[in-house]
Amino acid sequence: MLSRFVNYFTEIVSSKSFIRSTNNKIRIAIICLITFLIPFDLYYIGIYNYGLEYCLWRLPLIAFLASHFYYNFYLFIKSVKDNDLKTWIDRLEAFDESKNDKMLHEKDIEIKSDNVRMRKNDQINTDKYGNFCEHCLIERVVRSHHCYICNVCVLRKDHHCFFLGGCVGISNQRYFFLTCFWLSILVGYGLSFYVELFFKKYEPFKDLTWLYFISPFQASLYCYFYYEKTIFEHVLLYIFYIHVYGFLLGGVFCLYNLFLIISGKTQYDDTLVKRYKYDLKPDGNTINERLQFIFGKYWYLNILIPNYWQSNVINRNMIKNILYPSSREN
Template identity: 35%
Template sequence: MTRILRLLGKVYRFPVMALDVNESSIQYLNILKESNFQDDMRLKTWGMYEWANIAGVVYTLLLIFGIYFLILFYTCPATYQPDQCAQANCFGIIIILELLVNFLLFIIYSRRNDPQRWLQGVALLTTVKGAGKYCLECNRIAPLRSHHCKLCNMCILRKDHHCFVTGACVGIANQRFFIVFVLWASIGAAVGSFYNLMYLLRHMESNIYPFGWLKLLAPVAVVRWIISYEIFTNTAICVLFSICTATSVVALIFFGSQMFYTLNGYTMYDYHTLSRKIELHGDGETYSERLRMIFGHYWAVNFIIPLLCFPNQLTADVARNLFSSYSKDM
């Protein structure tokens, strides 16, 4: 059919033009379809990220309160005397308060990672004009050390990473609360793991050597429950014991890595990008200066009580490094 139209086009010129227009239109429509498909896929992907963000926060809250109430009302009374459970309850309340306060402050202060909030203070510290880049999403100039997060819908100054478990980006304003949160999360999960283990050793498997401990692992416990070798209650506690143990280890690793990055003057994003690590000098000159940059004065007290009255301390050198650093791929 196309050949016939082309032959006719040699005799009648106007159909050729019409044919060319139609072919161009088809190509244009194909490009539009491909572009729309890519946009749809991008929207679906970010929609999944948003749901993952919500699911992470819900998981965190359920785990915090789930562990506390399970220990308080079930595993501890079934294993220890009332006075011992009262002590565990007091310690549990302290852990819950530390976690919730730092979690809420992390979310609230995440909006303060906006670079525009820091520009006035930097202008007072140093006269060096900050080098910038244009952020298409924010439609404004942003410092080179800031990075746009589509989930948070803003640029994040000194971005470390986006944490799906806490639902926001870790940046210069809220990193202090994130570090304290993961420390107490590790402690709380370890305590939960201990009380669940004591319950399992008393009511499920007391002889863990040499291979009895395998029964306490979540996959093994679930299989034993499916084949009717174990009751559901013990299986559920085995699963929670495994979750608590894994959470404690992961949170402790996060705490150690965050302190390592902080003491070296980098963020996770900075440190693990080789070209940036080579070209970018770490923020601050001493450990004390770098800790004050994140936690403010009396930094160690923040691990017990958040010192909101002592904000991040940026020296002129740190401010210059944040707002005037150049790197080829920032």
């Protein structure tokens, strides 16, 4: 009876519909949590404890940070489907077939998918492609993966982010980085209010070591047994730890993704090189080319406002590296 229940539970948990539903719920929960924390921090931590005048001049900064986080979050979700392999193959191969030497973003490409793909397939070895995707009805290239949660073949897939609820690929990697970047700054700024408040108002926190600050359960037990704290103060302690882990997660993902962008590769590229012996080169010869490849021509302006109108800057060498990487075993 127990084994039958376990098998039934395992089947439900491993089903695609359950994973998709869970992923959507996680994304909604994160949005709701942040939407709750911003006014809570502003009112209770800011206005209630420090006064209205203290927080008034900080409101534009908080609004700026929050709007950038939500805007990039929205663009990330909106552009998940833009990672579609079929669309990108049509665009890249049509550009590669043309005699135009300009970058991809400077040329309007007339898509002739069937003819272009047939000509290109005659010129390359079939082992440069992956297996056939029965869901998207397309021959996958080596640097693409079908995501059963997003239900699309993602070109140059880095990973599927369960927190944001979508795949990080060639079209939305910029928005993933910027979402993590603004999240870490927004939460870190709110965290500074908590640290100042706790060490100023609550005596127990002055005696806590760094070990307690990475373990909310230990810190809560410490305050419970050694100090008389109200239920609200315990809840406030856990809200503080939500800020701590939000700041750490956002910062770690942001820095690691920046490293990948500057390196001109994805997480899965190391697997292709080590396990499958593909000779993958960085996408772009210089750091500037790699930044333009992800963020667009004026990549530095994304800090002020997301340049969603600026598409990826791609040259022919990048196309060959993305679509037709050579194998060391050939």
